[in-house]
Amino acid sequence: xxxxxxxxxxxxxxxxxxxxxxxxxxxxxxxxxxxxxxxxxxxxxxxxxxxxxxxxxxxxxxxxxxxxxxxxxxxxxxxxxxxxxxxxxxxxxxxxxxxxxxxxxxxxxxxxxxxxxxxxxxxxxxxxxxxxxxxxxxxxxxxxxxxxxxxxxx
Numbered sequence: 001x002x003x004x005x006x007x008x009x010x011x012x013x014x015x016x017x018x019x020x021x022x023x024x025x026x027x028x029x030x031x032x033x034x035x036x037x038x039x040x041x042x043x044x045x046x047x048x049x050x051x052x053x054x055x056x057x058x059x060x061x062x063x064x065x066x067x068x069x070x071x072x073x074x075x076x077x078x079x080x081x082x083x084x085x086x087x088x089x090x091x092x093x094x095x096x097x098x099x100x101x102x103x104x105x106x107x108x109x110x111x112x113x114x115x116x117x118x119x120x121x122x123x124x125x126x127x128x129x130x131x132x133x134x135x136x137x138x139x140x141x142x143x144x145x146x147x148x149x150x151x152x153x154x
Contacts, residue, residue: 001100002063003107006049011038013065014051021068021090025125047072048084050107052091052100067091069104071111074121081118084108089122089130101130105137 006014015034023029041047048071053063070088075081086108091100112120121142122134135141 001103002053003050003103004053006042006051006068008039008042010049010051010065011035011042014038014049014068017051017065017068017090017092018088020092021088024090041070048111050104052104054095054100066095067100067104069108071108071120076118079118082115083118083120084112085121085123087123101133102137105133 012035015031015038018038019029019031019034022034038049042049050069051065052067054066055063068088068090069086071084072087074083074085076083086105089101089104108120111117120139122139124130124134
């Protein structure tokens with residue numbers, strides 16, 4: 001497995017994974033929108049995206065993108081510290097259970113330690129099975145992070 005930070009050149013690899021991630025959350029497929037969204041995040045330096053590749057099993061040296069995680073920087077005024085929200089984590093269903101999610105999250109943890117971040121917040125649905133992975137990797141539920149206001153209610 002190879003893990004690395006994604007660049008603008010990786011959007012072609014990332015877009016199908018990102019589109020599948022959105023469909024997992026019951027959104028309609030939108031490849032053009034996925035490409036635009038990812039390009040904007042990378043070009044504007046608004047997020048950090050890590051992508052996981054596995055060898056295709058052949059001697060041609062080619063790899064297949066099988067998962068990604070996307071982080072957004074956030075800030076806490078009271079403690080005057082920054083941290084990341086791990087907003088997106090997706091592993092191709094054919095490759096789940098092979099340690100890819102763990103490897104991606106471990107990479108995020110290392111980044112946080114290196115950058116002296118306060119920590120990582122994860123936002124996910126209450127029914128998402130990945131919560132077991134998060135808890136296994138040392139994340140704890142935080143009852144303080146549960147309110148949301150939407151402009152769609154105006």
